[in-house]
Amino acid sequence: MMCQQCGQRPANVHFTEIVQGQKSEYHLCEVCAREKGQAAYQAIAGAFSINQLLSGLLNFDPSVKMRVNTPSAQCDECGLTFNQFAQLGRFGCPHCYEAFAEGLSPLLRKIQSSEQHVGKVPRRRGGAITAKRELTRLREEMRQRIAEERFEEAAQLRDRIRILERESSQA
Amino acid sequence: MSLGQFFQREGSHWLRDEGPESDIVISSRVRIARNLSGRAFPMIASGEDQNALLDEIATVAEQSDVRALGPFTLLRMADVSVVDKQVLVEKHLISPSLAESNGGAGALLSPDGELSVLINEEDHLRLQCLVPGYQIDNAYGQVDRLDDAFEEVLDFAFDEEKGYLTACPTNVGTGMRASVMMHLPVLMATGQMNRILPAVTQVGLAVRGIYGEGSDALGNLFQISNQVTLGQSESEIIGNLHGVTRQIIEHERAARQRLLAERRDQLEDRVCRSFGILAYARQIDTKEAMQRLSDVRLGIDLGIIKGVSASILKELMVAIQPGFLQKYYSQEMDPDERDGRRAALIRERLRTDGIAQS
Ligand SMILES: [Zn+2]
Ligand SMILES: [Zn+2]
Numbered sequence: 001m002m003c004q005q006c007g008q009r010p011a012n013v014h015f016t017e018i019v020q021g022q023k024s025e026y027h028l029c030e031v032c033a034r035e036k037g038q039a040a041y042q043a044i045a046g047a048f049s050i051n052q053l054l055s056g057l058l059n060f061d062p063s064v065k066m067r068v069n070t071p072s073a074q075c076d077e078c079g080l081t082f083n084q085f086a087q088l089g090r091f092g093c094p095h096c097y098e099a100f101a102e103g104l105s106p107l108l109r110k111i112q113s114s115e116q117h118v119g120k121v122p123r124r125r126g127g128a129i130t131a132k133r134e135l136t137r138l139r140e141e142m143r144q145r146i147a148e149e150r151f152e153e154a155a156q157l158r159d160r161i162r163i164l165e166r167e168s169s170q171a
Numbered sequence: 172m173s174l175g176q177f178f179q180r181e182g183s184h185w186l187r188d189e190g191p192e193s194d195i196v197i198s199s200r201v202r203i204a205r206n207l208s209g210r211a212f213p214m215i216a217s218g219e220d221q222n223a224l225l226d227e228i229a230t231v232a233e234q235s236d237v238r239a240l241g242p243f244t245l246l247r248m249a250d251v252s253v254v255d256k257q258v259l260v261e262k263h264l265i266s267p268s269l270a271e272s273n274g275g276a277g278a279l280l281s282p283d284g285e286l287s288v289l290i291n292e293e294d295h296l297r298l299q300c301l302v303p304g305y306q307i308d309n310a311y312g313q314v315d316r317l318d319d320a321f322e323e324v325l326d327f328a329f330d331e332e333k334g335y336l337t338a339c340p341t342n343v344g345t346g347m348r349a350s351v352m353m354h355l356p357v358l359m360a361t362g363q364m365n366r367i368l369p370a371v372t373q374v375g376l377a378v379r380g381i382y383g384e385g386s387d388a389l390g391n392l393f394q395i396s397n398q399v400t401l402g403q404s405e406s407e408i409i410g411n412l413h414g415v416t417r418q419i420i421e422h423e424r425a426a427r428q429r430l431l432a433e434r435r436d437q438l439e440d441r442v443c444r445s446f447g448i449l450a451y452a453r454q455i456d457t458k459e460a461m462q463r464l465s466d467v468r469l470g471i472d473l474g475i476i477k478g479v480s481a482s483i484l485k486e487l488m489v490a491i492q493p494g495f496l497q498k499y500y501s502q503e504m505d506p507d508e509r510d511g512r513r514a515a516l517i518r519e520r521l522r523t524d525g526i527a528q529s
Binding site: 077078080088089090091092093094095097104107108111112113114115116117118119120121122123124125132 | 206208209210211212214215293315318319322323327328329330331332333334335336337338339340341343344345347375398399400401402403404405407
């Protein structure tokens with residue numbers, strides 16, 4: 001089978017994607033698959049992983065592409081450049097997340113549901129992080145109570161926040 | 172313990188046994204990605220560093236907390252032959268990319284193949300649990316305990332904002348991919364899938380057909396998995412997966428009963444005709460084989476075909492997927508040769524079950 005996009009090269013990337021109930025089939029060559037990055041995103045996250053597809057998404061998205069040429073964008077621990085990341089679709093080391101934070105942000109907003117982790121925390125580091133999360137949650141709840149003019153409940157929350165703040169500053 | 176068992180065709184728990192709701196759910200799988208802090212990811216790590224990690228993980232695997240969840244056998248990919256790697260891939264014990272990687276790639280395997288740890292694949296560690304039927308909580312529970320046991324002695328790369336840091340940003344956060352593989356022949360045949368799908372995609376899940384050479388949803392097998400790994404907790408992700416999976420199970424079951432009540436004769440004819448073809452065909456392509464296997468499996472689940480073990484058909488559905496078959500045999504095979512081998516493989520399996528004489 002030939003690539004359904006260009007008709008020039010054999011199609012060796014096949015996938016079916018179903019987004020919002022719309023089913024689409026793709027039979028593409030690797031070149032076109034890369035260009036189709038946005039649509040193809042559905043395929044990378046799962047069992048059908050193609051190295052090139054994330055890089056397709058990166059190169060496809062102008063808000064990300066713009067930042068590729070930022071000269072400072074290089075990880076000072078592993079030496080990977082943002083440009084290389086955009087081609088490989090993979091980071092070189094954990095520090096890359098900090099080094100490329102700016103370029104990564106629009107990408108994460110696109111492919112994830114938020115930029116804040118809310119899941120499991122390594123057990124040995126758990127304590128401090130859990131307290132911090134609890135504080136964030138309580139402050140948010142307090143704001144809501146105030147907005148709803150439920151001041152008595154808000155005051156109780158404020159007291160709990162103060163206790164927690166004192167505890168975590170001593171730790 | 173001998174390594175031989177991992178290379179035999181039978182023996183993986185998820186292929187052998189059925190598990191809960193196995194009339195619809197073929198298997199459940201949870202995989203989490205973990206990396207060690209302050210070290211280059213496998214893609215750019217030197218061979219020396221990769222081997223050092225492999226040795227380190229081998230030592231950790233012997234610690235009592237980890238051992239209690241195995242015991243694990245370490246396979247160094249450098250020591251495994253090409254054919255054996257392909258068998259491991261076919262059995263879903265290792266990923267295709269681990270089989271292809273050189274240098275310090277390896278895997279820890281539990282005796283029944285349920286739990287495994289891929290080392291130096293895309294991430295330093297990929298902890299995975301694969302179980303038969305609908306057991307997503309069991310799968311997550313096992314992986315979660317293994318993660319805790321590893322974390323006792325290893326410092327994972329973790330960021331308060333971004334969560335567990337992974338080589339690819341599509342995995343960052345929980346690092347988790349949870350999925351169920353479902354057999355949905357009647358929802359497909361009656362066109363009801365389209366009504367169900369919008370609900371699935373709205374909660375950050377994706378439905379994918381098991382695809383191949385220009386066809387969608389071969390054998391009516393669908394995989395439902397989470398897309399999002401950042402901004403949802405493990406329990407939210409699994410909760411969403413449960414909600415959707417349960418709905419689909421109910422829809423498929425109801426549709427099957429309707430079909431049985433309203434069009435039993437046609438259904439029986441289709442199922443038995445497919446069985447006959449699988450038992451006697453000398454040439455069969457993937458698409459037809461998957462469809463016939465799907466028919467036969469439906470026949471078994473509805474009690475139309477008796478005495479055939481459903482697990483053998485599950486195993487066949489996996490073993491004849493185009494990628495698997497092509498990898499298992501040589502890449503150079505022409506299509507006719509492939510169709511012949513596929514037909515022989517199916518006849519042989521049915522014969523082992525003592526059903527078909529060909
Ligand atoms: Zn093309
Ligand atoms: Zn780096």
